[in-house]
Amino acid sequence: DGGITQSPKYLFRKEGQNVTLSCEQNLNHDAMYWYRQDPGQGLRLIYYSQIVNDFQKGDIAEGYSVSREKKESFPLTVTSAQKNPTAFYLCASRGPGGRGSEQYFGPGTRLTVT
Amino acid sequence: AQSVTQLGSHVSVSEGALVLLRCNYSSSVPPYLFWYVQYPNQGLQLLLKYTTGATLVKGINGFEAEFKKSETSFHLTKPSAHMSDAAEYFCAVSAMNSGGYQKVTFGTGTKLQVIP
Numbered sequence: 001d002g003g004i005t006q007s008p009k010y011l012f013r014k015e016g017q018n019v020t021l022s023c024e025q026n027l028n029h030d031a032m033y034w035y036r037q038d039p040g041q042g043l044r045l046i047y048y049s050q051i052v053n054d055f056q057k058g059d060i061a062e063g064y065s066v067s068r069e070k071k072e073s074f075p076l077t078v079t080s081a082q083k084n085p086t087a088f089y090l091c092a093s094r095g096p097g098g099r100g101s102e103q104y105f106g107p108g109t110r111l112t113v114t
Numbered sequence: 115a116q117s118v119t120q121l122g123s124h125v126s127v128s129e130g131a132l133v134l135l136r137c138n139y140s141s142s143v144p145p146y147l148f149w150y151v152q153y154p155n156q157g158l159q160l161l162l163k164y165t166t167g168a169t170l171v172k173g174i175n176g177f178e179a180e181f182k183k184s185e186t187s188f189h190l191t192k193p194s195a196h197m198s199d200a201a202e203y204f205c206a207v208s209a210m211n212s213g214g215y216q217k218v219t220f221g222t223g224t225k226l227q228v229i230p
Contacts, residue, residue, distance in 0.1 A: 004157075006157075009155075031216070040123060040222060040223075041222060042204065042220040042221055042222040042223055043158075043204070043220040045218075048215065050215060056215065088155075090157055090158070092157075092158075094216060098210065098216070099146050099208040099209055099210045099216045100146045100163070100165035100166075100208070101216070102148060102160045102163055103158075103160075103218065104160075105150075105157030105158040105159070106157050107155075107156055107157045108155065108156065108157050110155070
């Protein structure tokens, strides 16, 4: 089955620790995205990557970092500089087809920082 | 610039009743529009999309939406609600920026409650 996997489903960390969220896809998609979801705020774009070894900041990149060393993988690191990291994080990919192509989402990782 | 407004963060309907979820958009280019559904603690799943052509778009699970350019709307409907339709629904608009990147802007979501 083709799709996107995110791990772990739930993640708990202490304040001041960096944490890395995994995102893997086997859809052979070039474009990948990270979103943050908070209640009542919809999805906000953190980072995106259109191709291997290239990525761009989204609307709320401060306190986050990413890498794209392989087409299949786009891990997100939440650093200690992120002031309010507790949230639901969603990874997505998009196939070819221009702006009419839809995004495919992973099941999400819920991060709780105390 | 583009934006999406979803009217009503919570909508309740009785089982078997009409479902109507409202979405208005603004876009500086002809819009490509999407509706996604999210069940609790899961990712988003595409319900339907409008790109070009027929303005009435049919999607999965009996949902459909009509693109109305004059009203800048893309409302989602389903004739008869089922308990399994209880979820959060997101409207989104897509455009390409100057760098060739697909910028997708999501609405804030509407939670649908279905009352038995």
